[in-house]
Amino acid sequence: MANTPYPESYYAASANAAPARPALQDDVETDVCVIGAGYTGLSSALFLLENGFKVTVLEAAKVGFGASGRNGGQIVNSYSRDIDVIERSVGPKQAQLLGQMAFEGGRIIRERVAKYNIQCDLKDGGVFAAITDKQMGHLESQKRLWERFGHTQLELLDQRRIREVVACDQYVGGMLDMSGGHIHPLNLALGEAAAVESLGGTIYEQSPAVRIERSANPVVHTPQGKVRAKFIIVAGNAYIGNLVPELAAKSMPCGTQVITTEPLGDELAKRLLPQDYCVEDCNYLLDYYRLSADKRLIFGGGVVYGARDPANIEAIIRPKMLKAFPQLKDVKIDYAWTGNFLLTLSRLPQVGRLGDNIYYSQGCSGHGVTYTHLAGKVLAEALRGQAERFDAFADLPHYPFPGGQLLRTPFAALGAWYYGLRDKLGV
Structure with a gap:
């Protein structure tokens, strides 16, 4: 076998x-x-x-x-579509119940880790990083939305504050969620x-x-x-x-790619992410990264629709990493892999x-x-x-991808191209 x-x-x-x-x-x-x-x-x-x-x-x-x-090992609250989108789709009563559950998964993880003494390098703190003023406005609205459902461990970060938590000069601000965090998945x-x-x-x-x-x-x-x-x-x-x-x-496997550097050493790791928070940006096709327990940078991003493995993962992700951290240009990549997730139309x-x-x-x-x-x-x-x-x-409500299984991959890729273009144009 x-x-x-x-x-x-x-x-x-x-x-x-x-x-x-x-x-x-x-x-x-x-x-x-x-x-x-x-x-x-x-x-x-x-x-x-x-x-x-x-x-x-x-x-x-x-x-x-x-x-x-x-996966990237990040504890991120809510769903891939946030509660306000759900509310517009299904109405306030159902959205209220789903909203109350949106922050429960992270609590369950922490309860499991404590109850069963699971050694998985759990760290608190996750940052949503805004690249544009429009994205920063969205984070301000998201903070108000999440607080409406009782989630209050949030802090908006201006440009000065986000520089204190991540050594990347492309962000105009962000939001820190202390109930977020990261683990060895x-x-x-x-x-x-x-x-x-x-x-x-x-x-x-x-x-x-x-x-x-x-x-x-x-x-x-x-x-x-x-x-x-x-x-x-x-x-x-x-x-x-x-x-x-x-x-x-009504679903489609997709691949996301992750790379891991060689150990950076305590000093460089501390300069990149002083509080050891995990970070994801606010683009539709987002990048995400964090430090491992042995001070490597784990950096992920990109989507391959249809879940095929790219021939050269490092060639896809390393440029994204260097855009965020040009100071890592001489750092070696020790690992690169693809993981599949399941995408729904909604x-x-x-x-x-x-x-x-x-x-x-x-x-x-x-x-x-x-x-x-x-x-x-x-x-x-x-x-x-x-x-x-x-x-x-x-x-x-869930719907099949237009054109069925034959066309779902090009349809989703076309949508991703559109939103990727919007990310680049900042609209």
Whole structure:
């Protein structure tokens, strides 16, 4: 049987020790079969186990193999479309409930890290950096919006203040969110997997779900075994393939690229990011960066629609890094990799149920670190019969990409070109 290793990323190279988990080779029964051992699946499994469910997790490769172990490692609140956009789409009542949940994912991460003693280099503080006055005006509005929903750990940064937190001269200002922050994402996933197992959950690696047999007690088939369950949670996101055809038309896998420098040393690292906050700019096609625990700069950006791997990731991302930090022109890049995320047309997550017993959450649209942890809690609530918060997400309208799967990639790329042009023109 094929064995899929982690990609050659900085995160895989610096991951905490983890046990080798076997592939499923038997027929097993469980209360809930979770497909995917990324954040959505692990968060769901933890909440379910804490509430007395028997849980089996199937992972096609290794824990955190997908976006959960490859992302920029930034804890960013809200959704890929903010609460005001949601409010215009669905009205104030549903938006109020979604707004109340918009800042919960980061709290869940911190609770998990504390409760299960997860070693993942958690640091507080995230900065949204404005390149134009228009973007700064948007941050001022965003601060008022978030404070309307009770989120008050925010500080607007003028040009002088943002220079104090990031040594980059292209920003006119920004906003600091002290409930944001950053983590080693793969180590967070590995710690959550260990927590799942400490509560009696079972995780099988190298065990892709190849078919779901839908019935009153559905069965998930893998190449060498099967799991019969009362409920299934589909949590594969961009790595689920065509396992559930109904979900494929309204989403598209996309790739984002990340590079990691050689260690910069304490002095240079302190000059670049004195408070060790993470940063993302306010462009539609945004760049994001932070320091690792060993003082490397982790810098990401760019989107490849259709989730193919670029031939030369460093050639795409290094110029972006040097635009922000020209002082790094002689610094060596030690790692470069691609991670896939799942994009929806609305850029809001898709949550729902197929029949009576197959639940899913997908389509974080590049905003998944916090949302996936919230999703696990919401899915677990729904399986316990508390569906109000689940329904708030499930009732969000979603539409297929124009032209279906054949045209979704060029359509999205055209949209990205348009917004990328707007970023360059500052309009």
